[in-house]
Amino acid sequence: MIREINFDGIVGPSHNYAGLSLGNLASSRHAGHVSRPRAAALQGIEKMRANLALGLAQGILVPQPRPATGWLASLGVTFDDAEPVLAANAMSASSMWAANAATVSPAPDTSDGRCHLTVANLQTMPHRSHEWRATLAQLRLAFAAPAFTVHAPVPSFGDEGAANHMRLAPSHGQPGVEIFVYGVSGGPFPARQHLEASKAVARLHRLDPDRTYFAAQSDSAIAAGAFHNDVVAVASGRVLFAHEQAFADKAALFDWCEARIDGFELVEVAAADVSLGDAITSYLFNSQLVILEDGTTTLVAPTECAETPSVKAWIDRHLASNGAIRRVEYVDVRQSMANGGGPACLRLRVQCDPVEVDPRFLVDDAKLDRLEKVIEAHWPSEAHSGAIQDPAFVQTVVAARRTLLAELGLETLEESE
Numbered sequence: 001m002i003r004e005i006n007f008d009g010i011v012g013p014s015h016n017y018a019g020l021s022l023g024n025l026a027s028s029r030h031a032g033h034v035s036r037p038r039a040a041a042l043q044g045i046e047k048m049r050a051n052l053a054l055g056l057a058q059g060i061l062v063p064q065p066r067p068a069t070g071w072l073a074s075l076g077v078t079f080d081d082a083e084p085v086l087a088a089n090a091m092s093a094s095s096m097w098a099a100n101a102a103t104v105s106p107a108p109d110t111s112d113g114r115c116h117l118t119v120a121n122l123q124t125m126p127h128r129s130h131e132w133r134a135t136l137a138q139l140r141l142a143f144a145a146p147a148f149t150v151h152a153p154v155p156s157f158g159d160e161g162a163a164n165h166m167r168l169a170p171s172h173g174q175p176g177v178e179i180f181v182y183g184v185s186g187g188p189f190p191a192r193q194h195l196e197a198s199k200a201v202a203r204l205h206r207l208d209p210d211r212t213y214f215a216a217q218s219d220s221a222i223a224a225g226a227f228h229n230d231v232v233a234v235a236s237g238r239v240l241f242a243h244e245q246a247f248a249d250k251a252a253l254f255d256w257c258e259a260r261i262d263g264f265e266l267v268e269v270a271a272a273d274v275s276l277g278d279a280i281t282s283y284l285f286n287s288q289l290v291i292l293e294d295g296t297t298t299l300v301a302p303t304e305c306a307e308t309p310s311v312k313a314w315i316d317r318h319l320a321s322n323g324a325i326r327r328v329e330y331v332d333v334r335q336s337m338a339n340g341g342g343p344a345c346l347r348l349r350v351q352c353d354p355v356e357v358d359p360r361f362l363v364d365d366a367k368l369d370r371l372e373k374v375i376e377a378h379w380p381s382e383a384h385s386g387a388i389q390d391p392a393f394v395q396t397v398v399a400a401r402r403t404l405l406a407e408l409g410l411e412t413l414e415e416s417e
């Protein structure tokens with residue numbers, strides 16, 4: 001049976017704040033701060049436990065090899081000789097944000113009846129541009145069954161994966177519609193998702209053109225710090241939850257959804273209630289929007305939402321009004337939030353039959369206990385972005401990942417960079 005599985009990126013041992021993402025305000029604001037890789041990874045494990053407690057299926061993606069020595073070699077430099085900024089680019093733990101790993105179209109939407117995944121090229125940001133190789137290796141392993149087709153990244157045009165893709169469907173296993181959101185320009189910040197890339201992914205995934213929509217992000221959203229659409233909108237089932245200023249032409253998009261999804265429910269948050277600024281600092285729309293077994297639409301929101309008065313007031317009003325979202329759970333992913341990654345950034349949704357997935361990538365509470373022990377014993381407690389070339393730190397990072405892969409029986413991914 002088709003279910004939705006959230007594959008969370010395990011936060012890697014090199015997690016640090018180097019301020020590498022222009023346009024991602026949290027990343028810039030925390031540049032140079034001391035990070036806590038162990039606490040960050042444990043927060044991620046707790047979030048997965050919260051998903052399991054809600055009755056959801058849960059998977060993992062593992063950290064990538066760091067430093068990215070192959071990428072540095074193709075730039076003609078070794079890690080030890082690299083200038084500090086380049087070294088930081090090679091040490092980033094950014095693959096934790098699994099929503100940027102790939103775009104996923106489940107089998108009911110595709111003309112060949114397979115679930116298609118296209119790895120994102122992430123070419124706009126240097127520190128993320130080298131993620132795709134290890135992601136491809138990992139997805140080809142996790143989704144090796146004939147039920148899946150895993151595509152290499154599209155060339156030439158910026159693609160940031162599922163963070164700019166939304167699906168609406170009466171239920172996960174029924175045919176749905178897919179919405180690709182792209183940026184044109186965002187004032188001082190780069191638009192990271194290009195229309196040409198989204199169109200290529202839709203073609204590769206054999207989607208029905210009549211059930212596929214390409215929506216431009218509003219320039220004001222990008223300029224306010226919405227470097228990915230999933231910072232201002234999220235969809236699941238029949239529900240589209242979006243900020244009033246997320247899209248360049250919201251009326252056209254909403255009419256299109258209305259015409260294609262029976263019982264389409266729009267939950268739109270007015271700028272007068274929650275400003276774009278508050279939406280971005282609280283990451284309200286970067287919540288996981290999930291549908292529980294009993295059909296309850298639930299929001300798994302970052303704790304920052306409960307601490308942002310306008311957002312908390314909106315949530316409380318919505319719940320009291322018996323709106324489409326019936327329940328809200330708060331999770332603490334502060335270490336990731338400080339780099340601009342909320343609960344939804346940390347997961348890649350795949351709608352498929354769990355028996356088709358390599359079981360090494362699926363978790364239950366007992367497996368999370370084992371992962372927690374590895375993290376507690378091997379992840380560094382602190383990382384200083386100015387000292388990530390320190391040989392002792394690098395050694396710890398390499399050994400920590402190796403121990404995790406051994407625990408999961410995934411040693412084959414050791415050299416996947």
Ligand code: SUG
Binds near residue numbers: 094097339
């Ligand atoms: O690409 N941050 C990530 C955050 C990604 C969030 N993902 C989604 N919205 N789906 C990014 O900007 C921080 C880099 C640093 O400063 O170390 C970083 O890459």
